[in-house]
Amino acid sequence: MGVVHGQEMVLNIGPQHPATHGVLRLQVKTDGEVVSEITPYLGYLHRCFEKHCENVTYEQVIPYTDRCDYLASMTNNFGYVVAVEALMDIKVNDRVEHIRVIMAELQRIASHLLGLGAFGLDVGAFTPFLHMLRDRERILDLFEMTCGARLLYNYMWVGGLSHDLPVGFVESTYNFLDYFEPKIDEFVNLLVHNKIFVERTADIGRMPQEVAVSYGVTGPNLRASGVKWDLRKNDPYSIYKSFEFDVPVGEGGKGSVGDCWDRFYVRVLEMKESIKILRQALASLPKEGDIHQSIPKKIRPPKGTIYKRTESPRGDLGYYIESDGTNIPYRLKMRSPAFTALSVIDEIAAGWLLSDVLAILGSLDIVLGEIDR
Amino acid sequence: MKRYIIDIWAAATTILGGMGITLVHLFRAKNDNVTLQYPEERWPRPDRNIGFDHSNYNVIRSRLHVDMDDCIGCLKCERACPVDCIKIETEKVPNRGEDIKEIGHVGVTSNGSRKAMVVTRFDIDMTECCYCNLCTYPCPEECIFMTGGPNSDKHPIDYEFSEPNRNDLIYRFAKPGSREGMAKIISEQKAEV
Numbered sequence: 001m002g003v004v005h006g007q008e009m010v011l012n013i014g015p016q017h018p019a020t021h022g023v024l025r026l027q028v029k030t031d032g033e034v035v036s037e038i039t040p041y042l043g044y045l046h047r048c049f050e051k052h053c054e055n056v057t058y059e060q061v062i063p064y065t066d067r068c069d070y071l072a073s074m075t076n077n078f079g080y081v082v083a084v085e086a087l088m089d090i091k092v093n094d095r096v097e098h099i100r101v102i103m104a105e106l107q108r109i110a111s112h113l114l115g116l117g118a119f120g121l122d123v124g125a126f127t128p129f130l131h132m133l134r135d136r137e138r139i140l141d142l143f144e145m146t147c148g149a150r151l152l153y154n155y156m157w158v159g160g161l162s163h164d165l166p167v168g169f170v171e172s173t174y175n176f177l178d179y180f181e182p183k184i185d186e187f188v189n190l191l192v193h194n195k196i197f198v199e200r201t202a203d204i205g206r207m208p209q210e211v212a213v214s215y216g217v218t219g220p221n222l223r224a225s226g227v228k229w230d231l232r233k234n235d236p237y238s239i240y241k242s243f244e245f246d247v248p249v250g251e252g253g254k255g256s257v258g259d260c261w262d263r264f265y266v267r268v269l270e271m272k273e274s275i276k277i278l279r280q281a282l283a284s285l286p287k288e289g290d291i292h293q294s295i296p297k298k299i300r301p302p303k304g305t306i307y308k309r310t311e312s313p314r315g316d317l318g319y320y321i322e323s324d325g326t327n328i329p330y331r332l333k334m335r336s337p338a339f340t341a342l343s344v345i346d347e348i349a350a351g352w353l354l355s356d357v358l359a360i361l362g363s364l365d366i367v368l369g370e371i372d373r
Numbered sequence: 374m375k376r377y378i379i380d381i382w383a384a385a386t387t388i389l390g391g392m393g394i395t396l397v398h399l400f401r402a403k404n405d406n407v408t409l410q411y412p413e414e415r416w417p418r419p420d421r422n423i424g425f426d427h428s429n430y431n432v433i434r435s436r437l438h439v440d441m442d443d444c445i446g447c448l449k450c451e452r453a454c455p456v457d458c459i460k461i462e463t464e465k466v467p468n469r470g471e472d473i474k475e476i477g478h479v480g481v482t483s484n485g486s487r488k489a490m491v492v493t494r495f496d497i498d499m500t501e502c503c504y505c506n507l508c509t510y511p512c513p514e515e516c517i518f519m520t521g522g523p524n525s526d527k528h529p530i531d532y533e534f535s536e537p538n539r540n541d542l543i544y545r546f547a548k549p550g551s552r553e554g555m556a557k558i559i560s561e562q563k564a565e566v
Contacts (some may be wrong), residue, residue, distance in 0.1 A: 194390075
């Protein structure tokens with residue numbers, strides 16, 4: 001009797017595959033069920049975002065930033081306008097800052113809802129996905145009420161906002177928060193502690209702290225590995241300094257620190273923190289203040305460069321802008337958090353089973369629009 | 374052995390917990406139902422009467438419309454468009470602010486500005502439009518807007534505008550025959566000189 005030798009097989013997942021959250025191709029080397037190497041291939045959604053930005057004016061970049069991370073357009077706008085305002089040294093008034101924070105936090109909840117729901121879907125739980133989308137719909141209704149759009153807003157402008165809050169927005173948001181807070185607990189009972197779900201995620205795909213830091217992973221993925229790093233706390237932009245909230249980190253509640261379950265649960269906790277911020281921001285929202293007050297007539301930043309980063313739902317979203325004094329950016333570089341989250345996949349998913357790879361990919365919560373840009 | 378029983382117990386209780394939630398929702402299905410039979414029923418749109426000067430804001434994203442009688446051909450919307458889906462061509466009018474009956478050109482806008490240009494082509498390609506609303510803000514005559522916005526009494530919102538033919542989504546707002554008419558007028562002028 002001779003020894004049976006396994007043979008490595010190369011398998012393509014995607015580009016058209018529901019579990020890859022977009023058009024991503026993963027070339028997977030498998031030995032039986034065990035995955036030994038993963039190579040992500042990008043570029044199926046490349047739209048030349050950065051080259052486009054060198055040809056349109058500073059205002060016209062904003063609709064393009066919407067389309068990068070299309071699940072969190074508000075925070076993309078936010079990061080861009082914060083960067084241009086820092087370059088032009090514009091101060092916006094308190095009302096604008098409050099509205100921006102409210103929108104960004106609502107968007108964070110909406111984005112996490114879809115991310116969590118899709119992750120549940122990846123590991124085979126269909127019902128929570130519908131619960132998530134139902135609640136996300138209410139946030140989109142709030143956005144539609146404010147600026148008319150449900151997904152790609154072009155809402156935050158350099159120096160202000162496109163629309164003021166409509167009458168009844170504050171009450172509607174309070175209503176939503178009152179409705180949504182119990183729903184989180186229901187969701188936790190439905191999926192987070194579910195034994196089948198825990199078996200699929202706990203101890204799977206551990207991302208050790210050193211790996212996360214050395215790859216530059218940010219956002220909930222980094223915090224799940226136990227690093228307390230949140231730009232809203234560590235490098236506060238806008239008015240996040242004046243709000244009280246905690247930064248949840250992964251504690252290995254069901255398995256070990258930095259596993260898929262932790263990455264999932266950190267997002268659940270983050271939604272609760274966002275609700276905290278939202279309640280404070282709504283309570284302290286100034287009644288007075290013209291939202292168009294500091295919008296410059298012509299956006300012509302002085303010569304110079306700036307790199308400004310903000311905390312998007314997926315992590316550290318940075319914009320590097322180089323201005324040559326005209327109304328068109330000379331160079332615009334975007335640092336996308338989802339890209340670094342995807343780059344770590346080979347490190348953390350090698351050695352796991354094929355079905356676990358999809359769970360790990362889902363737990364990273366990537367958006368291909370942002371990775372390819 | 375103890376571990377084994379604890380695991381089974383955890384699995385049974387958590388799954389029953391999830392089932393319980395599903396069961397509760399089953400009985401509340403009437404109240405919680407979010408599915409709408411779309412063509413027959415529609416969501417109520419948020420109230421557009423938003424309590425401040427309406428003309429400054431266009432809280433809607435729908436198809437673009439241009440009131441050609443008010444357009445002065447300043448090209449500001451064309452320049453604002455990030456995807457260049459608006460194409461405008463203009464000709465100088467012989468006498469500023471005068472009507473040209475042959476091509477249906479109105480000389481004075483509803484705001485009272487006297488037009489110096491005849492718009493011979495005003496095409497908006499709605500297949501390219503990204504609904505960013507950037508074109509509606511710079512318009513000095515407020516003549517380009519998304520339907521259902523400030524001028525909703527004249528142009529109610531209409532977001533169901535699918536067409537069987539892609540070319541039908543290129544909206545041509547310029548008065549038909551204005552290009553030929555203007556070419557004729559200009560050649561007549563040259564002949565007189």
